[in-house]
Amino acid sequence: MSAQMVVHNPMGYPPKVAGKPLASRLDTLNGRTVYIVDCRFDDSDILLKAVQDWFTEHMPEVKTVYKPISNVYTKDDPATWQEIKEKGDAAVIGVGH
Amino acid sequence: MSIDLKYGVPTVCLHTSMFTTVTQSVVRMNGVPRMRQVYLPHPVMGKTPAEIRAYVFGVSPVSGRPVMQEVVEGLTQSLNDEDRKGLSFVRSTPRLCEPASEADLQQLFLDNNWTDKLPIVLPTEDRVAAMLKHTSRKPDEVVGHHAATHFREVWQCTVEQVAVNAVMAGARPEYFPVILAIASTGVSARGSSTSSMAAMAVVNGPIRKEIGMNAGTGAMAPYNQANAAIGRAFGLLSQNLQGGSVPGDTYMGSMGNALAYASPTFAENEERSPWEPLHVQRGFKAEQSVVSVFMGCRAMAFTLGLRHAHWQDHVRNMMRGMDPSESPLFLLDPIVARLFMDVGGLKDKKAIIDWVVENARMPAGEYWDYQLIQNYKYPRATFGEEPLASKLRAAPDELIPMWTADEVNIAVVGGETNGYWRIVGARLAGTACIDDWR
Numbered sequence: 459m460s461a462q463m464v465v466h467n468p469m470g471y472p473p474k475v476a477g478k479p480l481a482s483r484l485d486t487l488n489g490r491t492v493y494i495v496d497c498r499f500d501d502s503d504i505l506l507k508a509v510q511d512w513f514t515e516h517m518p519e520v521k522t523v524y525k526p527i528s529n530v531y532t533k534d535d536p537a538t539w540q541e542i543k544e545k546g547d548a549a550v551i552g553v554g555h
Numbered sequence: 556m557s558i559d560l561k562y563g564v565p566t567v568c569l570h571t572s573m574f575t576t577v578t579q580s581v582v583r584m585n586g587v588p589r590m591r592q593v594y595l596p597h598p599v600m601g602k603t604p605a606e607i608r609a610y611v612f613g614v615s616p617v618s619g620r621p622v623m624q625e626v627v628e629g630l631t632q633s634l635n636d637e638d639r640k641g642l643s644f645v646r647s648t649p650r651l652c653e654p655a656s657e658a659d660l661q662q663l664f665l666d667n668n669w670t671d672k673l674p675i676v677l678p679t680e681d682r683v684a685a686m687l688k689h690t691s692r693k694p695d696e697v698v699g700h701h702a703a704t705h706f707r708e709v710w711q712c713t714v715e716q717v718a719v720n721a722v723m724a725g726a727r728p729e730y731f732p733v734i735l736a737i738a739s740t741g742v743s744a745r746g747s748s749t750s751s752m753a754a755m756a757v758v759n760g761p762i763r764k765e766i767g768m769n770a771g772t773g774a775m776a777p778y779n780q781a782n783a784a785i786g787r788a789f790g791l792l793s794q795n796l797q798g799g800s801v802p803g804d805t806y807m808g809s810m811g812n813a814l815a816y817a818s819p820t821f822a823e824n825e826e827r828s829p830w831e832p833l834h835v836q837r838g839f840k841a842e843q844s845v846v847s848v849f850m851g852c853r854a855m856a857f858t859l860g861l862r863h864a865h866w867q868d869h870v871r872n873m874m875r876g877m878d879p880s881e882s883p884l885f886l887l888d889p890i891v892a893r894l895f896m897d898v899g900g901l902k903d904k905k906a907i908i909d910w911v912v913e914n915a916r917m918p919a920g921e922y923w924d925y926q927l928i929q930n931y932k933y934p935r936a937t938f939g940e941e942p943l944a945s946k947l948r949a950a951p952d953e954l955i956p957m958w959t960a961d962e963v964n965i966a967v968v969g970g971e972t973n974g975y976w977r978i979v980g981a982r983l984a985g986t987a988c989i990d991d992w993r
Contacts, residue, residue: 460656466678466719468669469648470701470712470796477641478586481563484631492630495558498934500600500926501607505569508604508611512623530934532705534557543562548630551558552569553599 490547491521495538497531502553509550556585567629571597572616576803577747584708588642591629593622600926650715651680664723668801671790671816675723686718689731690992694718699739701797703747703805712738712796720795724788729766730781733758733846734788735992740985742848744793744818745800750927751808753852754789755884755981756820757966759834760844762989763822770822772970775886777817786820789848814852821968827889828967829896830904837986844989849964854881854980859973861894867914873978874915874957880927881980882962883911888969891976908963912956920951 484490492513496506506524513522523546527535542549559566570578572594582590594617595610602610615622652663660677664670676682687694694715702709717738721731737756744754758768769779777783794800802808825832825841834845856873877883885907887895901907922928923946936943946955964983969975 460658462654463657463660463677464654464680465652465660466680466683466715466722467649467652468664468678468716468719468723468791468795470710470716470798471648472646472710472798473708474645475584475586475643475708477643478560479641480587480591480634480638481559481565483565483633487627487630493564499930500598501602502599504602504604504607505595505599505611508608509569509623509626511608512611516623517627526937527934528938530931532931536557539558539562539564542558542564546564549558549564549566550569550626550630551566553571553595 484548487517487548488519489521491523491545493542493546493549494522494524495542495549495551496524496526497551497553498526499531499553505553506550509552556582556587556590559590560585560587565591565630567591567593567626569593569595569626571595571599573597574807575617577805577807580804581707583642586641586643588637593625593629594618595622668799669791669795670723671787675791676725678719678722682722683715683718686721686726686728686731687715689728690714690735692735692992698735699741701741701743701793703743703745703797703800707747707805708798710796710798712792716796717792720792721784721788724784724791725780726784726788727766727780730785730788732844732989732992733762733766733785734792736846736987736989737785737789737848738792738796739987739992740846740848742793742850742985743797744790744815745797745806746850747800747805747807749807749809750853751810751812752850753812753814754793754818754984755814755849755852755979756786756789756818757833757847757849757968758785758820758822758844758989759825759832759839759847760989761842762844763825768822770824770826770968772972774821774824774968774970775819782821783817786818787816789818789820790815812852819852823966824889824968827971829889829892830965830967833964833966834986836904839988846987846989847983848985848987849884849979849981850984851881851981852979854878855977857975857977859975861891861898861974863898866898871914874911875917877957877978877980878927879917879922879925879957880931882964882982883915883958884979884981884983885911885963885965886969886977886979887965887967888971888974888976889967890969890971890974892967894974904965907965908960911963912958912960915957916954917957918951919946919949919953919955922955922957923947
């Protein structure tokens with residue numbers, strides 16, 4: 459039998475993961491404002507505008523607002539999130555990794 | 556995720572199918588069992604508006620259901636108990652592995668993705684203890700934090716954990732302060748960018764000679780133990796101290812990058828350079844030992860010498876071959892450093908950098924059409940950040956600078972066997988004083 463060796467584990471320390479609840483969903487989108495949020499990555503503007511077109515064509519009772527984020531997608535954008543919270547009811551964001 | 560989890564707005568996230576595993580992994584690590592995520596075909600980039608419309612109006616390649624039906628349901632379908640509670644868990648990292656034979660441990664490290672797929676030096680307690688003797692820092696002291704990308708969870712590492720990875724890389728104990736300094740920058744040599752980045756490290760100051768680093772012939776090649784082992788340690792500590800680097804999950808580099816095997820690490824040839832060293836340019840004293848960490852290493856241009864008649868044209872051609880989103884790092888053999896002075900009339904690094912900023916230009920229309928410029932600079936320009944905002948106001952055929960002075964770096968390296976030189980697309984991502992980690 460080969461000699462037994464004791465070695466260190468090379469991994470670092472992971473953070474503790476604390477559960478976060480999802481926001482409550484809406485009963486209906488009718489008459490509600492949905493922000494279509496463009497994270498400005500790899501032609502996402504074309505895709506998000508197609509999402510907006512779909513709502514216009516299939517659910518015209520939904521008001522949509524196309525909203526590009528205020529910076530590159532790697533940066534948090536609290537001003538935009540606050541605007542959506544105050545003026546919107548829901549959000550669709552893309553296109554992300 | 557912030558809009559939904561922090562601001563309380565019901566949100567659906569759109570991703571492409573290539574990112575199914577990674578995006579679901581990211582939300583779990585953020586305490587959410589199941590974000591409302593909808594997957595479209597991949598890729599989006601380069602597709603026509605008609606093709607992208609077909610994505611949105613079509614079915615998801617992941618679920619086989621209509622994309623927009625999933626979007627609407629994601630905003631309106633009731634949450635279950637799990638959604639309301641979230642996902643909480645604690646993971647631990649055992650200090651030691653279960654005892655096993657050498658062969659079984661090599662296989663364990665390989666199977667757990669703890670290596671660069673080459674054999675490693677097993678980090679026995681004795682070897683790690685020997686490494687720890689070359690720093691005054693305590694083994695349990697926190698060195699820094701690492702993450703595979705900005706949106707992934709951030710892991711923490713201690714001096715001992717860095718030592719473990721240094722042993723694995725084949726580092727001699729006297730290299731340890733350099734490796735600790737690199738770890739302290741928090742820069743990951745195993746970034747998950749789809750662009751397939753690699754890291755590079757330049758060492759300045761007295762420690763270069765103390766530990767026998769190479770700044771001369773073959774400095775960036777596998778001919779010096781310190782250069783090689785420190786670079787390998789940079790890679791291994793990055794992947795293990797950030798929680799992994801696994802293709803499809805924590806690593807998404809599409810092509811990969813062979814430079815990531817080495818994370819090329821070398822000393823600047825201060826003795827043969829006619830100019831002040833890189834770390835002195837950055838405000839350190841010449842007698843301090845410092846490591847500068849660069850990220851990118853995707854693009855590279857090279858040539859031989861500087862010709863009297865057309866050197867400016869040749870260098871402009873090299874620079875125009877770079878993606879303008881890349882910051883250029885000029886790696887000059889000492890022969891070339893002197894040519895920039897004698898042929899180019901540029902007397903120091905600052906003069907070269909000023910010349911680069913003035914001469915690396917392209918039409919504004921071309922500049923703004925680069926995909927990476929669109930992704931990372933155009934958004935900043937539209938919200939007024941200078942000098943990007945001014946560049947955005949330029950007419951399409953106006954020649955605008957590709958780079959600003961603070962994006963350009965120069966290091967002198969090489970053994971003067973000839974006057975070859977390179978421009979590497981690599982941004983300065985971190986600098987740390989090695990003396991702080993002795």
